[in-house]
Amino acid sequence: MSATPTDTTGTATATDPVLASERAHLALADDCLTEMRTAATAVVDAGVDAWASERLGAARAERLRSLAADPGVPAFFGRTDAGTDAGAPDGTAETFHIGRRHVRDSTGSPVVIDWRAPMSRPFYRASTADPQGLVRRRRFGFSGGELTSYEDELLGAGGEGDGTLLRADTSSRVLLQEIERPRSGPMRDIVATIQPEQDEIVRAPLAESVCVQGAPGTGKTAVGLHRAAYLLYTHGGQLARTGVLVVGPNRAFLRYIEQVLPTLGEVDVDQTTVAELTGRVPVRAQDAPEVAVLKGDARMAQVLERALWGAIAKPADDVMVPLAGRRYRVPVERLKRYVDDLRRRGRVADDQQRLHYAAGRERLAMLLAGDARRQKEEAGGSPPDGEVRRAARSPEVRAFCDAVWPARDPAGLVAELLGDPAVLARAARGVLTEEEQALLHRPAPRSVRTAPWTAADAVLVDEVTGLLERTAGYGHVVVDEAQDLSPLQCRAVARRLAAGSLTVLGDLAQATSPWSPADWAPTLAGLGRPGTAVRPLTRGYRVPGEVLDYANRLLPAIAPGLTAATAVRRDPGALTVRPVTDLAGPLAGVVADLAAGPGSIGVVCTDAAVPDVERMLGDAGLPAAVLTDDGAPAARIAVVPATLAKGLEFDAVVVADPAAIVAAEPRGLSRLYVVLTRAVSTLVVLHRGDLPALLAG
Numbered sequence: 059m060s061a062t063p064t065d066t067t068g069t070a071t072a073t074d075p076v077l078a079s080e081r082a083h084l085a086l087a088d089d090c091l092t093e094m095r096t097a098a099t100a101v102v103d104a105g106v107d108a109w110a111s112e113r114l115g116a117a118r119a120e121r122l123r124s125l126a127a128d129p130g131v132p133a134f135f136g137r138t139d140a141g142t143d144a145g146a147p148d149g150t151a152e153t154f155h156i157g158r159r160h161v162r163d164s165t166g167s168p169v170v171i172d173w174r175a176p177m178s179r180p181f182y183r184a185s186t187a188d189p190q191g192l193v194r195r196r197r198f199g200f201s202g203g204e205l206t207s208y209e210d211e212l213l214g215a216g217g218e219g220d221g222t223l224l225r226a227d228t229s230s231r232v233l234l235q236e237i238e239r240p241r242s243g244p245m246r247d248i249v250a251t252i253q254p255e256q257d258e259i260v261r262a263p264l265a266e267s268v269c270v271q272g273a274p275g276t277g278k279t280a281v282g283l284h285r286a287a288y289l290l291y292t293h294g295g296q297l298a299r300t301g302v303l304v305v306g307p308n309r310a311f312l313r314y315i316e317q318v319l320p321t322l323g324e325v326d327v328d329q330t331t332v333a334e335l336t337g338r339v340p341v342r343a344q345d346a347p348e349v350a351v352l353k354g355d356a357r358m359a360q361v362l363e364r365a366l367w368g369a370i371a372k373p374a375d376d377v378m379v380p381l382a383g384r385r386y387r388v389p390v391e392r393l394k395r396y397v398d399d400l401r402r403r404g405r406v407a408d409d410q411q412r413l414h415y416a417a418g419r420e421r422l423a424m425l426l427a428g429d430a431r432r433q434k435e436e437a438g439g440s441p442p443d444g445e446v447r448r449a450a451r452s453p454e455v456r457a458f459c460d461a462v463w464p465a466r467d468p469a470g471l472v473a474e475l476l477g478d479p480a481v482l483a484r485a486a487r488g489v490l491t492e493e494e495q496a497l498l499h500r501p502a503p504r505s506v507r508t509a510p511w512t513a514a515d516a517v518l519v520d521e522v523t524g525l526l527e528r529t530a531g532y533g534h535v536v537v538d539e540a541q542d543l544s545p546l547q548c549r550a551v552a553r554r555l556a557a558g559s560l561t562v563l564g565d566l567a568q569a570t571s572p573w574s575p576a577d578w579a580p581t582l583a584g585l586g587r588p589g590t591a592v593r594p595l596t597r598g599y600r601v602p603g604e605v606l607d608y609a610n611r612l613l614p615a616i617a618p619g620l621t622a623a624t625a626v627r628r629d630p631g632a633l634t635v636r637p638v639t640d641l642a643g644p645l646a647g648v649v650a651d652l653a654a655g656p657g658s659i660g661v662v663c664t665d666a667a668v669p670d671v672e673r674m675l676g677d678a679g680l681p682a683a684v685l686t687d688d689g690a691p692a693a694r695i696a697v698v699p700a701t702l703a704k705g706l707e708f709d710a711v712v713v714a715d716p717a718a719i720v721a722a723e724p725r726g727l728s729r730l731y732v733v734l735t736r737a738v739s740t741l742v743v744l745h746r747g748d749l750p751a752l753l754a755g
């Protein structure tokens with residue numbers, strides 16, 4: 059069985075007639091695109107309704123602008139020939155050029171087909187075994203927007219080989235060049251080379267939530283972003299209303315990925331971190347690990363709910379409600395019934411159906427006013443609506459609501475709960491042990507604003523906000539590095555989901571937070587989509603085989619149930635493991651050597667060692683800068699705190715003192731696994747003879 063494509067054309071020369079004709083098609087596509095852009099601008103200028111025109115036109119112009127911005131992005135990257143005979147002179151083959159967006163000529167005929175259109179699907183899925191109606195697939199090589207080469211696969215010729223490029227690791231030069239391309243600058247899209255197993259996830263239906271369990275570099279992030287772009291294209295109207303949200307682990311990661319969707323023409327996706335999503339109070343302090351774990355526990359949701367709803371009091375007396383110049387008595391029995399009914403509606407599990415606390419308070423006031431109205435009507439009156447609304451706002455009704463259903467502020471409630479043991483004990487009885495309650499306690503702050511809020515507190519405050527009022531939900535949420543979410547963070551994401559669907563991306567082997575579970579079930583349940591199917595990705599596109607095999611040695615210790623990934627390419631020179639007695643000299647030497655080549659360099663060490671490593675490189679005259687979590691772009695030589703490395707990649711990675719990385723945190727081995735799998739071309743490990751046992755020898 060042949061594992062290579064049935065026919066691959068070598069690099070074409072400038073005089074190659076096929077190349078010449080494809081270049082002509084590219085020139086045509088560029089001209090048409092320019093025309094389309096001009097037309098879009100004209101629509102904006104000629105708009106009848108200025109506001110609508112501005113909004114629609116601006117969005118359209120922005121899409122065109124984002125495509126035009128990168129001259130290195132060609133209008134198409136592939137071509138499919140469907141029919142009976144690829145080269146038939148009678149033109150029986152139907153040809154489509156596949157690109158990042160539709161391009162039409164002035165008559166409306168397609169010049170380039172959007173990669174997301176159904177017609178483009180065979181480009182990604184066809185194989186010799188299942189040609190999907192294609193006789194030929196052509197991939198183009200480009201440089202700076204110029205078409206430089208092409209390669210053909212003849213499909214549907216009855217060959218027994220599996221013609222997909224995936225299995226023929228080195229058969230597609232276009233794929234290989236893309237994978238091996240020295241990394242510098244932000245992450246790029248992969249539309250030209252999406253692989254079949256990735257494409258299945260990208261094109262999963264909108265209604266289907268998907269969980270991708272994928273080893274490092276298998277393309278999870280890329281797949282999640284392309285799925286967002288695919289869904290926006292396929293369900294534009296629906297998703298334009300409800301929106302798409304991408305949640306990543308930190309700012310440094312977002313900075314790395316945030317250009318991918320705009321390059322694909324999707325500029326209206328919200329991209330954020332969990333911390334930003336729940337950032338309702340300024341985070342100034344850090345919890346001890348065991349406190350952070352407890353604050354992220356799902357039981358805290360129950361405690362908060364009790365703290366909020368438990369403060370509702372039983373009405374003790376009748377209330378006199380003023381309405382249109384008279385006062386009407388609402389007896390205490392009826393008041394109790396009103397409050398009980400509303401409380402019951404506040405206990406409905408579905409966030410969309412539930413009566414939220416703040417709305418319940420409003421409703422209660424209206425019930426009192428409505429009661430008075432009925433009494434007046436029974437007496438023959440007919441008060442106007444404005445009078446009834448005024449009654450609901452009257453001092454008498456307000457005083458009753460304040461006493462029975464007090465207005466709450468989320469931060470205030472959490473501050474009170476953490477600062478007052480009696481309040482906590484009431485809310486946590488039977489849910490948290492006394493020891494756990496003591497762990498949560500901290501001295502009451504002088505004011506809510508100046509409280510020493512921690513990241514976990516912010517999630518608690520967000521949870522209370524979600525109890526007070528309904529959270530606006532997105533139509534689709536992509537959540538990356540989901541293995542690290544606490545149960546309460548999962549709830550925070552789930553609240554943003556409403557009736558929409560999820561793409562959950564992660565790797566249990568890269569789990570570094572204390573609550574990371576051993577399988578996906580608790581996370582998916584916490585995210586509100588317990589039935590979601592877990593789809594594995596096991597082909598590694600980032601890391602050379604030698605490096606991946608080395609990192610995989612840690613798997614039995616960190617994720618015994620997981621299948622090790624295999625790399626799509628090998629490179630015998632990719633891995634160097636070097637014992638050193640003193641770090642400074644060898645580190646500077648290695649980084650200087652790497653800096654002589656192209657691409658980015660990440661020097662990864664423990665967070666604590668960052669200043670030392672920065673100094674060592676600075677002393678050697680190397681222009682290194684520390685990677686920070688504020689979203690600033692990474693320097694070409696970046697000193698990377700190990701806790702920020704997740705999701706990132708560098709052309710070359712130097713790991714300084716792996717044993718220290720392991721020792722720095724409870725899940726240090728998983729952290730090391732993350733760190734060892736960031737390199738595209740080269741990994742150098744500098745150790746002091748104290749490698750973890752699984753890596754030694």
Ligand SMILES: Nc1ncnc2c1ncn2[C@@H]1O[C@H](COP(=O)(O)OP(=O)(O)OP(=O)(O)O)[C@@H](O)[C@H]1O
Nearest residue numbers: 248251252253274275276277278279280599600705
């Ligand atoms: N089909 C593909 N064609 C070209 N490049 C690809 C393909 N799939 C993935 N890549 C590249 O491989 C690298 C790793 O992809 P990505 O970051 O999405 O992986 P990941 O599974 O999220 O990794 P990690 O879990 O380690 O963060 C990226 O540079 C991405 O562009």
